Amino acid sequence: MSVADSDQWLPAQPGGIKDLLAWEMDDGKTYFASAGSDGTVRIYDGESGSTVGRPLLGHIHTVFALGFWREGDAVRLASSGTDGHVCVWDPHSSALIIRFDTDHLTSVRCLACWSESAGARVATGGYDGTVRIWDALTGKRIGEPFECQTGPVSALICWEGMGGAWLVASAGDDGTVRVWDPQDGSLVRGPLDTGSGVEAMSTWSGSNGARYLAASSRQTGVVHIWDVSVQGAAPVRINVGRGVWAVTSWADGPGVQLATGESEGYVTVWDVATGRMTGARMRGSPMAVTALAHWRTPDRGVRIVSGIADGRVRVWELGSDAPVYEIVTGHAASVCSLVSWRNGDGQPRLASAGADGVIRVWDPDSGRMLCDSTEYRGPAIWALAAWLDPDGRARLCSGALDGRARFWDAETCAPIGPEFVAHTASVSAFEVWRKSDGTLRLASGGDEANVRMWDLATGDPVGETIPHSGGVMVLTSWQSGNGETTMVSIADRTVRMWDPDSGMLIREEVVNQARGLGSLCSWQDGMGSHIALGGYDGAIRVWDIHSRRRECFHRARRHDSRAGCLGPSRWPCQAGFSGFRRNPYLGPGRRPPPRGGTDRP
Template sequence: MTEQSDTARGHELQDDGDGEAAVHARIAAQLAALSTEQERPPPPYARRHLARHAALGHVLDDARVPPQALAWDTGGGIRALLHHTPAGGPRHWLTAWSAIEPYLREAPLPSRMASLHLAHTALTYPDTPRTRMPPEAAPPADSPLTVHFANWRLSANIWATLPATPTRLLTLDHPRRGLQVAVATTTGTLEFLDAATAHPIGTPLAAHTGEIRSVHLSQPGPDQRQYLVTASTDGTVRLWDAHRHAALGCHTDSTWFDDALCCFDDRGDLTVRSVNGRSELTGWAPPAPPRTLATAPAVLRGALATLVDTDGERVLVHAARDLTVHRLDGTVRAVHPLPTPARTVTAGAEPGLFYCGHADGSITSWSATGGQLPATAPGHGEPVKDLCLLALDDDAESTVLAAARGRTVTLWEPATDTVAELRGHTDTVTALAALPESPDRPGALLSGAADATLRLWTAADIGVRLTAGHTPAPRRASGTALWHSDSGPLIATAHDTTVRLTATRTGRTTTALTGPEPVLALTWARRAAQHLLLSADTTGTVSGWDPAAPGLPPLTPLDCGAPTRLLAACASADGALALLLTASDDYRVRLWDLHTATGLRTWDGHTMSVKALAAACTGDGRPWLASAGTEGVVRLWDPATPDDSADRIHCDQGILHALALNTEPADGLPPFLVTAGDQADIRLWDLATTQPIGPRLTGHHAPVHAVATFTAERRTYVVSASRDGIVRLWDAATCRPLLTVATATPLTWLDATPHPGTATVDLTLAGPAGTALTSLDLAHPALAG
């Protein structure tokens, strides 16, 4: 028995009668002391159980789970515990950790401490320059990253991150392991998560070879066993033991399956009902072969639900072009015409009541025998992908329907006809499930989305939103740019028609531009002695001015002829060359001379949308110009060539979202290009030969939207930022990953600027959550190996 176990056992034996919670509180205090007394690492028992003891002792706060112990936590499941555990004191560090914990997986200590420092600074000291932060805001010794300024809105309700998009969620109560959440995905896996900690249980099941479109749990049978049934686009319906996760049978068809469910008939026999791509309703009672029960006109997506009618009979609702109510033997009880196609169906809280989510985003209520009911929630154009019934308390009047529509979860309370929205996901919401209330946990809603996250919404969150009603969607910056001025880094951000400048050393924000048209892109450019802030708008006009010298003449406006979303500028060391590269919605790439404000070239080589630009000059003044996008091909443009001929690099990375150039690398590397896109990997290309350099850089789990490369202290680095909420630093010569920083939000832009003659690089990040200015100590032991 370990020393820590002896300590815990000693407290149990010496219980003074204050109750079980007091015992756990004292254990947590002792484990916290052990965690802070030692530099490397806390004892194994503390790493696994400190947060759990603090939660059971009702003292889950920063004092009992100190920052020194957080980054070592391996079993606390803090993000889940915080939602249903009362606080004994401040939770600033715990809240910060809960925001990034789902993203870190097996990241090493420096990455965890850097991520924790970023999250804590963003939550505790928003819009505050480092010079105004208290000493306790200094980065931990194990972190190579220092946060200098953060206007960063972190989401604290991310419950779990996933390797693929969830398609369906459900909860099941395991007789030994307690409540679990089953997650079906687009890749055909079925993963089980502990509802208390969000930790995976066992190895994910490779259930199907295609997208899982349905997962359903039976009621307990006569022998108290429960079953899962899954349906997939691979043309199979599979039956599973819900508690052992063991396969029990498979039904195969020549087309895909849209939905399936299982229930027990009047004789206690398990029956499976499914609907395939031909809108055929099939019955299957293993081990007997399946049989077709009914055929409906084919639709894009069919749906099933089972419910008990007002007369006590269990019926089956099949949504196709109409709503057909079947008895379990397949005979038809009623047919109800549909106003618009249904995509999902769920049973209501009362007998005979059910709800439909439609292709236009509307939600309708129905009686199994009487047809459509008056209660209806209007649509907004996005189809309803899933429906989930919530009971906020024991009062039936408080029943709420949650609908996955677009990037939001729509809340509809039929009794009061109240409609509200839950916002936070950064991509389409695809799946919903209710976490039932228990003595130690209030009820909650889980939502999954194409951003590969699961978010948890408490009953309190839902109640507040229903009371407050609709809120406008947060404004997102359409452009971000950074200039290292003499007075410190200056961040420019564009929101609609306004461009704002934030001085990161003072925290002061000023309005630099308010124009008639929405701004789509920003960049800084050097022209002689001027540093121009360039903006492009929806008319295709590029404007430029020097915020530090308002008396100097601005750039003569450039007319790109179509909405312009991308800008990239470069200048030679002697200032003789000052170029701007633009990409517009007409698929054209244009090259401009900033000295004369004239167009030099217009290239028509792209046949699809341009998503990324890069421009850089070599030491001797030679410009390198690159563009890429939906075609997945990079074009390297030569200013001396007037036609559309260009060197091409076929990257095999899907749609390309990010490019970066390094024309003066170290470590013996040739001048190279960095590419990244939908395939979530990063590749380096020799500019002279257009051949790849080294292996692909892998590790991201979502499309990469931003890359940068820099050389400092005779080493060359690559930085990447992704929709998976992760920033990664790589050694370009060895392709070795050096650091992972979790930002807990998708990233769309980054800048890496080394300090000349030092081992420090300023790393600036931007995305839907805002902006953050940080610096990396490249000489830190964690990065210097």
């Protein structure tokens, strides 16, 4: 029996480390935690690297962020992720203290934690552009949400200000940083402009009582540093030269040092006052450093822990060019995108990509991998497109978390030409279609909240940019009998149908799915035109486009349906942090009966 006729999962690959966090106990022992796209949090002994306790299982999807605070002699750990929930843990007993829903429309990409006289607080930042403050031990929201960014909130950090009052800084894919009073949501500083999407932040106090804030760009490779205690202060810039995915900082005598985790696998330490490197760059592999944390050793030295795109963690002694130890965490990289096609000889093919930054091409009938792009591994890939060029050769385009795109030979997984900037924020969606004159076009969308068109013959942008009300998660299209193309996009739980040539909106509907939609595909058969919607609630909904009638509903098993496809190979499949598999409940003649009859989005 082939994989195509079974319910078998093709395994996920190692990777998917989203965040790292270190803390010191009163007895001087240090621990650190890793968060992964497999939905787990794992705890380690900082001295030996050995695992402490069992993996923390409270999220059903990717864990994006970690934070902690002290509660007497104890430490409390908070985590957040794609499922929109916050989990609060006792990291040393592996006990889940509370799990609560944050009411963000989609993922909680970042959080910040602190303890004040009124109790412990957690601030959450979501893809909906808002920040919300919560009582960490009851899960009750404090005050109203405040609008922070014009796009997804990508980073949060907090500190205790003058007089014991806490402040929170937010940053986003819109390239701005803002400082807030969490008590009333009032803006204290900003917006401070970085010119590109912000991936991470760090903060410290100066010897003169000033408060400094650093924000890193995953696209430009520049770290901006502001004195946020002074209104209108100009930033200092450190030009790292590569995409910066993570930062951490610490006091060094009277000064401060800042470590950057970079897209080409380097960890570099900088003197903040001079903007110069303090020594040789640390590098264990060419794969991107996706997370950083640090701690002080008993002799007051500094250890840096780095999370690598392939799922490994390395711990470095400051000043050494070799890691103290390395850990294979066991985190698995989620599969974020799937695309299928038929080669010129009619053979079906499937390509997958995800958090490990690697494209893999498969024979879907046998489940055999035909090639991969490990040699050219880069940032997490969220979008794939496939087509045949005029000579009948299969081509791919990948869209990454840093807003860049690249063309590939689908037979060899080798790149064709250099990367190019498709969007200023994450690229989440692609769709290829053929115009009536035979010209191939590519549509791209992402967290920049617009859709752009590209000529696949030249690689150049064409036409007008089409704005959306939020990040564009997915795209699909179909052609009517007269050759006219209809494009479908999802943003902010809204399904939009529009003409890709004119940009004219045809129809839009809000889908009643509170957690948000993460995937979309379309197809035509003898019964009409259909779309399938994959949600972060783990459900797949199939609709008849013209009647708007729901044809079937299938609840996926332990997976977030972030990516799904039903391509020309007629190999319906679904993907998540468990890998991907054929879905036996979708496709001709294999649909379960509808639930409850007509059910409009």
